[in-house]
Structures are given as C-alpha cells and as structure tokens.
Amino acid sequence: MRSSANRWWQKTGKAVFAAGLALSLAACGQPQEAAKPATQPTTEATPANASAQPEQVLRLNNFTEPLSLHPGLISDVWSSNVIFQTFEGLTRIDDKGVPQPAMAEEIKASDDLLTYTFTMRDNAKWSNGDPVTAHDFENAWKWALDSKNGSQYAYQLFYIKNAEAAFAGKVKPEEIGVKATDDKTLVVQLENPTPFFLELTAFYSYFPLNTKVVKDNPDWAKEAGPAYTSNGPFKLAAWEHKNKLTLTKNEHYWDADAVKLTKIEMNMINDANTELSMLEGGDLDWAGAPTGNLPLDAMPTLKEKGLLVITPKAGTYWYEFNTEQKPFHNKKIRQAFSYAINRKDIVENITQGGELVATAVVPPTMFAENEQGLFTDNDMEKAKQLLAEGMKEEGYANVDQLPPITLSYNTEEAQTKIAQAVQDMWQKNLGVHVKLENQEWNVYYENVKNGKFQVARMGWTGDFNDPINFLEIFRTKEGNNHTRWENRQYADLLAASAKEKDAAKRKAILQEAEKILVDEMPVIPFYFKSTVYAQNPKLKGVVISGLGNAQYKWAYFE
Template structure:
C-alpha cells in the first residue's frame, strides 16, 4: 500500500489493464540490549538499532494465513520470496537468482534459486515454495488470500477441493529449480510474486511445529533480512539482523524494536525522549510538528469504510437503510479534524492516484463520486427504511479497533448517525486487532469500521472483494450483475482493455450508488515524524507498508 512508481511500473499498469486476474527463531534478547539503541536525540545511533511503535500486535506470522498490514510488513522483514519490493515498488531479486525463463506461450515460468539458508542453517529449496503454495491453496488451510494464487494452473480447483494439492501447477525440478505453470499468460507474474502469500515455508519445520507454527517467535523459521527474536504479545516484538540471510552485507540495521502503543501522546513522548525513531502523528500533533525536520506525509492507497453485514440485521438488508448510513455523516469532520494529515474524503472505493487505464487516465477520472454526504437524502432513505421494516427504532453495534484514533472515529460516527438518523442507536464495540479480524471473518458483527490497502496495481484488487461468496466479502453482499462484470474483467475482457475498464467503472457504481454495499469514508494519508539520521526506509503503495532491508542511520 504506499508510494510512487517509475516508468517501467507505469508500463506494468497498462499490462495489468489488459491481463488476467492477479487478485488487494529463536528466543532470547534482553531489555538492556533493546534500550541501547534508543539513546535520545543526542545518540549517534552508531549501533544501528531502530525503535518503532505499532498500534496493533501481529495477528499471524504464517504467510498462508496472514491477511493484514501488520503481519505482511513483519513478514516482509523476516521472510523472502522469489522477489521482494524494492525502490518504487519494483520487483527485485530475493530467493530467485535473476529473471525467470519464460516459455514462448508465456505459461511456463522457470526460476533458479540462489544459495540461501533458513535461520536454522538449512538450505532454502524449491520444495519450500511448492509446500507453502500447496498449503495456502489447500481448502483445509482456509487461507483468505488463496485466491491471489489463482493464476497458477489448477489453483482454483485445488482451493475448491476439486483437485488434490499435488495437482497444482508448480514443481521442484531440483533443489534450486522451480517450475510454475500458469492458466494463462500473466506478464506481471514476477511482480505478483512479491506478495506475502507466495513466501516459502520449510516443510519439515512447519510440520514439527504443527498448530504452533507462526504463533510465537520460536515457532517460526526465517529466511529474510531479520529474524523475530522476541514476541511479547500485545507489548512488543523485536527483530534482529539475520546472519544467515544471503544479502546480509546490505542490511545495516542490527535490531528493530517495535513497541505496541495505542495512543499518539505516548508515541510523541517516546519520540521526544529518543526512544522512538519513526512514529505516526494524529491530528492534534500535526500542526505542532509540521515544521520539524523529521516531519513528512505519505498518501496511501488505503481506503477506510463502514462494512454493513447483511446477514446480521434486517435493517442492513434494506438498501435504503444502507444508503442512509452511508450518506448520513460528515466525512470532512474525519479527514479535516480527526485526521488532519492529508487524508481525503472518499466518495469512491478505488482510490485516487492509484491505477491508470488504457487511456492513461487515473481510474477516478473515469469513475464518478458516490454516496456523498447528503443529510437530506439520508433522512429520506432512513424514513423509507422505517416504513418498509415497520419499525421506528433500531440499535446497531459498530465493531472497531481499540487504538486511540479508531476510537475517536468510532465515537464520531456514532454521534453523527444518532443525531442525523432519528431512532438509530449505535453501540460501540472495541476489540484488539486480531480479535476484530476474527469477528469479521466469522461475520459476527453488524457494522464495522474497516480498511483495505492494495495488493497489486489494478482496480480489481478492491472490486473483486465483493463477488458473491468472496473470501473478503465478509458481509453477505451479492449482486449477479456485479459478479458478471468482475468475472468478465478477469477473463473475456482481458484483451479488450477499454471495455474492461468500462466494466470496472460500472461495477464500482453498482457496489456504491446502486447497492450501498459499504459506506466509504476516506483515503488515508499518514503524517510521520522520523529521526533525521534515519535513511532508506521504503514506503510501499501495495503489499507491505514498509521495508527496512535498506534502512540505516547516517
């Protein structure tokens, strides 16, 4: 999710518009060592220890089960696939040693693996990829991101239980040669392989750990720039430089300490004392630190919205009620007051400055604005819903994250909707990050404040979320015309990019204007404070939020 692209990547975007579906160890350590890197503003940071904060704990270190930014960003530091994201979000060599060999029909990709080791000293082999990919697609794994692998031959059939995992179009020719068969030619497959679901796993180690794999620092194996050395749940996690990493000479940071902090005041205090080197600022601190040497903002591709679960409330099955909720609160109060960090009102689902069509124009120039704040219309729809349901009052529960900013946004939404929609009561339910994701996956909620960041550079990474029965359609939305447009956008229209683009624009209109399946709120920007000596942190527009492989203090 984040940042800009170079010219070759812009060319990739055009390919994306014409192409098929992509799909958005050990323990130890001690407090004295962790503290050594903080040093305050006067520290020269010569020990190259980076101190960070995060509002949420890591939900999972199992790449087959990860679904969130915190997990993918941590996996990005501790694991490595065939390729990883480099500057400008380009795919750079990881476990693959150079570019793949591609057959004339574009369906067979052969990768040569470099000599690399896991953190326990065992070699990384082609079978590590075969095992991990089969595991992600095995229906018994129930991986939400399995669909992102559907470009591989037989992947969907395996995931649906119609074929055995052994029939997946991937095989280890030998320890250092991986062959992948695709359903159709996919020009951007190399870039897709940077996504976290495509990471390898050591079969012997994973089977030894069983259900514990990925749940603790010492039940996970690493092949990336860092290892997860400590993981004290809901408190902190500590990464240490991985001496077994093939490119360890490039890695300058010796340690990364991440403290779980729920409120920005604590973040700021840690930064001021020198105990944090990179923090996110909430609205009340932006103006104070705007002139600070380390202040900067990043416009992301993340969209935040209200999920409306049609399976848990008769009211939310009613399209007028959904439209009333979507139009019944002032979005600018969120962006301009609660956030104050460059975030913009989202009357859309596919973000601004994200994907360009075959005409070279941004998707938002083709798409319209939908569900804009309109209290008069919201009240009309609300009264229509009351009449249809034969009720004058309703209480709905709003599921939310438990960090400071999310709480404020939740309280604001509650105040706005209760004031503007007569007879509506909103009860707030704050949950830790992992528990909230679990409740959404189980569809055990009514309303929920959600967010989505891009997995690849195409509008489909947002729009295919809401096909009937989709893994991320966790709210029971279904529309046959919408499903048809998305399916055509992945298949029959791939060689007709203009018509494909039109289909995706129409699909977004159905999702929002016609059905009000979700209530979009804002496209996020983030305001940061950074230690001026810190360089080389990469902010990504897709996939993991940041990369620290090239970071260092100068």
C-alpha cells in the same frame, strides 16, 4: 540501552528533529505514484570512521500483538510488517516499486505469459542454514490452497491454474499449476495472463515455508525459537507476547551484505501519545505509519512545524455492513447510512493527515477518476429518502422500530473519534439510536471475521498496484469479505476482466464492477488513506512504498 545514537537523539532534542524532518519533507513533498516509495533505499556504507559509527538498532512501534507470524495465515498490517522483514518471495519490490529477482535468481515467462519458470539462487538459505528449495514454495502455496488451513488470503493464489478449483475441493492438489521439477526449478502455470504476477510473488501469500520444519512442528510459527525459520533479511530472535518482538540480522540471507541493521525492536504500544512521546524522548526512531499512529490532537502543531511526512497511499478507509443482519440486509438502508456521513468534516477536523474524501472504493492512485467519486458526500436529502423507502420495504413504520444499531471499532484514539462523530451524524441526521462498542484489536478482528457485528470499522490498503486487489475482496463471501455480500453480475465482471488483454477495456470492465459495488454499498467508503509519520533524522534508507508497506532491508543510522 541505545548507545551513541540514543545519546545524540536526547542531547540534540526537537530542534534537530524538526530540521531533519523538514529536509525529509522537501524530498518527499511531490505527489507519488502508487508503487513509488516515500524514501529511497541505499546500500552506501555507513561512515568510515569505526569509532563514530552509531549502533545499528532500529526501534519502532508495531502497535499490537500480531495475529499470526505464519505467512499463510496473516491478513493485517501489524503481522505483515514483521513478515516483510523476516521472509522473502521469489521477487522483492525495489525502491522504485518494481519487482526484482529475490529468492529466484532467474525468471523466464512464456510468450503467452501463461507459464513462468523460476530458478532458485544457489545461496538461498533459511535462517537455520537449510537451503531454500522450489519445493518449499510449491508446498507453501498448496498449504494455503487447502481450505482446511483457513488462509484468508488463499484467493491471492487463484491466478494460478486450478488454484481456485482446488480450494473449492473440485480438483486434487496435484492439479494445481505449480510444480517443483527439482530443488532449483519452480514452474508456474496461470489461468490467464496476469500483468502483475511478479508483484504478487513478492507478497506474503506467495512466501515459502521450510518444508522440513513445518512437517516436524505444525506449531512452528507460534513462538520464537529454533523452529521458527525464515528466509528474509532478518530473523525472529524473541517474541514477548503483547509486549515486544525482536528481529536480528539473518546471517544466512543471500543478500546479507546489503543489510546494515543488526537488530529491530518492535514494541506493541496501543497509544499514539505514548508513541510520539517515546520518539521525542529518544526511545523510538519512528512514529506513525505504517504500523503506528500520531496523536490527532498533535497533528496541527506537527504540521505547522514541518514535522510530518505525508505521502499518498493506495488505501481506502471504510465501514463494513454485516449484510446478513437486519436492517442492513436492505440496500436502501445501507445507502441511507452512507449518504448521511459528512466525510469532509472527518478528514479536515479529525484525521487531519492529508486524506482525500472517498465516495468510491478504488483509490485514485489506481483509478484517477475516483478523486471525484461515484456519489455525493453528505447528501442528506437522499439519505432521508432512501431510509424511508428502505423502512417501508421492511415494514418499519418509523425509525424507532428499527433493530438496535451497534457500531463496532477497535480501541484506538482515531477510531474512537471517528466513531463518535459518525454516531452523532446518524443520530442527528437520521434520527436513529446508535450504540458504540470497542474492543482490543485481536478480539475485535476475530469478531469481525466471524460475523459478530452490525457495522464495523475496517478498510483496505493495496497488496499490489492494481484495482482488482480492492475489488476481488467482494467476489465471494469467503476470505476477507466480512460483509457476506455477493453479486453474480459483479463476480462475472471480475471474471471477464481476467480474460481481457486490452488494458483500456479491462479498466472499463473493472470500473463497471465498482459501480455495482458502490451502489450496493456493503461498505461505506470514508477517505483515501495517506502515509503519515515522523522519524529520527539520523535514520536513512527506510522504503515506504505507495502501498504503505515498510522495508527495513536497506535502513541504517548515519
């Protein structure tokens, strides 16, 4: 039971809630760049009067059971929201969106930017007190690059020399360009100069693993307990599967003095109305992004009362086609289904969270031109023409001969309403019959990964602030590319961009690649995401980046 902070929250009610959020809106109302946080961290001490200090326990909703709490195996926002609190890389993104030394105390780059030397902190420790060594990083990266381990994000490591070749089994692991020369020194060689490499080292694919623990217990990440060791500001204290996760402050963390929270309780509530009700009743301190949702029906009222914090996010909501299944192996049929959607209607009347219509894949925070898009929204004339041409190519005399169309989505209010709207648009505009199919997230995502879908709701939020992060998903059929689409010209352009040192020329190459992607339409872009949330006004110092990630390292209650 929350003590002083909880009683304050329940006693003051919605009036103070609204006032606090109005102030927050005033501070956050200006558009921000992709890598800028919505709320600045602080390391100021909490009030000096000890008797007046609130309990430093943060309660939030993490929406669902994490798919995994192994840094090398996760690929979803709910798992990553835990990992970003419990683990730390060689660098950490600060309140201004800039990578700073974290596990590494010193970072040196060669003049050609092909070799990085990281020197570990003397006081870098795991949550069990073991020292964090350079070997822990080398072994973790090589673990992810062993294709037998099933790391969907292994491709994020392909910037390292020979990493992609090792993943494909073409070279031996010892040829990968990462080497711990001793416990304190990690030397990394890259394939090409990579301007965002220090951002990558703050991402969970680059997090270390406790070598000794992993060797002794291969299942170390499946439960809370002595085997689960991490190196971030917090440690995993309890894991009540499908109910709640509890994190506590990691006393062995190198920067523990900056951490004010003593505990984080992460509930798993798959209902937006319940989440908002718990916030208003004082049982949660946060509702909405990055891991929860606010009720769509409540959005107009919340917005009118000034209770929403809305900031741009480097993310795109889309539907994915399984291009290996009929009829969506045909490009023209994919295009027809995309052009027959009224995106403006969806963002204005369903999502209502300040999203921008997306007729491109890379968000405007990375390609400003994409605010205008690469095709016309709700182009019914072209949709009908393309559908007719596609059916003729496939030998279908009319829409009744098309294979049954199933639209899949995970169980959640917003996804249901969007899917129902799209079903109605496709049936009215194209004359096709569409069946809806929804499942709980973990089951749903497993089916998507295994290709058991025709059209499925997904999307992407940037892992780092560069367009390649959105485009490289579709470079091969591996990893996070559930569409099974690939294109040699597209892959060649991405490879050329990696070698181009001139920023303007590199951008032009990537934009040419995006045009191919959008023309081939393995995904239907709907809208560019925004970060939308409400919070206990007593909570300060949470950093929400322009990529939508949350950091609680600096959070505290005043």
